[in-house]
Each structure stands twice: as C-alpha cells, then as structure tokens.
Amino acid sequence: NAGVMQNPRHLVRRRGQEARLRCSPMKGHSHVYWYRQLPEEGLKFMVYLQKENIIDESGMPKERFSAEFPKEGPSILRIQQVVRGDSAAYFCASSRDSTGNTIYFGEGSWLTVV
C-alpha cells in the first residue's frame, strides 16, 4: 500500500494564477481530508470529502478555494487567483469508511506564490 499520495510536492505560482493540488487516498479509503499548514502554524482543517460528496467544508475560505473528490480519480484542491497568503503546505489525509479509523497523511504539497 503506497500510502496517501500527493502531487505535486512543490508548486510555484505567480499571483493570479491557479493552483491544483492532487491527492490519491490510500487503497480502500473513501474519506479524504485537506489541511493547510501556514509557516510557523499548526494544521488547520479545510475540507472533508467522501466520494462525490463534500461532507464538511467549514474550514475552506469562502472564495477562490474549491475541492472535489470524483467517483474516479484523485481528490483535487483548487485555488484560483492565488495570492501570496496562499503560500503554505497543503496536506491531504484519508481514512476508511467506518467511524473511528485512523487518519493517514500524505507528504504534503508546498505551494509558493511569487
């Protein structure tokens, strides 16, 4: 089991461009979570998805950010019109269907906005 796979690991975007971060959950996992880690800060929850459904997006900024987890393919976190403040590490995590299962994290995608 390859674990939670994120790509790209590092992404540089100019202000105003779009950033797309991809996450493939562990095999057999249908729950995906996205977290953001700003410099010198802890991880902040952004969004929780199951296949084709957004369960909790209470941590997502109201504008420019969106997430999806289609029936086929990876989960995608999309940031439109990036600004310098979006520079952060974005971590994806996944878990199995049932309640109480361990949440496993990917290695993160580091977004730098220049």
Added chain:
Amino acid sequence: AQRVTQPEKLLSVFKGAPVELKCNYSYSGSPELFWYVQYSRQRLQLLLRHISRESIKGFTADLNKGETSFHLKKPFAQEEDSAMYYCALRTQGGSEKLVFGKGMKLTVNP
C-alpha cells in the same frame, strides 16, 4: 467549540532527559485524542491514540478527563525524537475531522 492547546512552542532537552509535551483540549463530546509527529519536511505520522493505551518509541500519553489533558511523555529522550509534535482531537458525529494544536518543536541535543 473544539479546541486543542499546546501551550509551549519549543522544548529543548539533552539526550537522556525526560520530556513532557503538554496538551489540553476543549470538547463537549467524548474526546478521542491523538499525538502526531512530523519529522523535518515529512508527512505527519500517527504516534499515539489514547484508546490504544500503548507505548510507541518509548512515548506514552494518558487521557485525563478531569484536567482535559493528554500530555505526551518519554522518560529518556533520544536525538531521533527531535521533531514537531501535534496533539489532535477527533470530532464525532457527521464530520470526523481532526482538530490540531499548533504543535511543539522538540529538540534533543547530544
């Protein structure tokens, strides 16, 4: 609202010294607490969960509901323990997300 507090940002000790990483939480439901460790620019790894009541890499943590704490302890720190440590609370119900503390950087000096 759920909240996890790690009151100290940095802790530096010498090899062989005991360490205690503090964690307090605020949650109205029945808490499920975790400790995650993040070595330099690597993924977060689960270190401990309170329901397992196990010792991993010499670390232990006991949930104290009276003090709403879940402090992480190790009697003899090793250099390879140097990392960021995050305490986390899992919410229950419809959205089982993890709520993290801000983390604490542990440095173990030779």
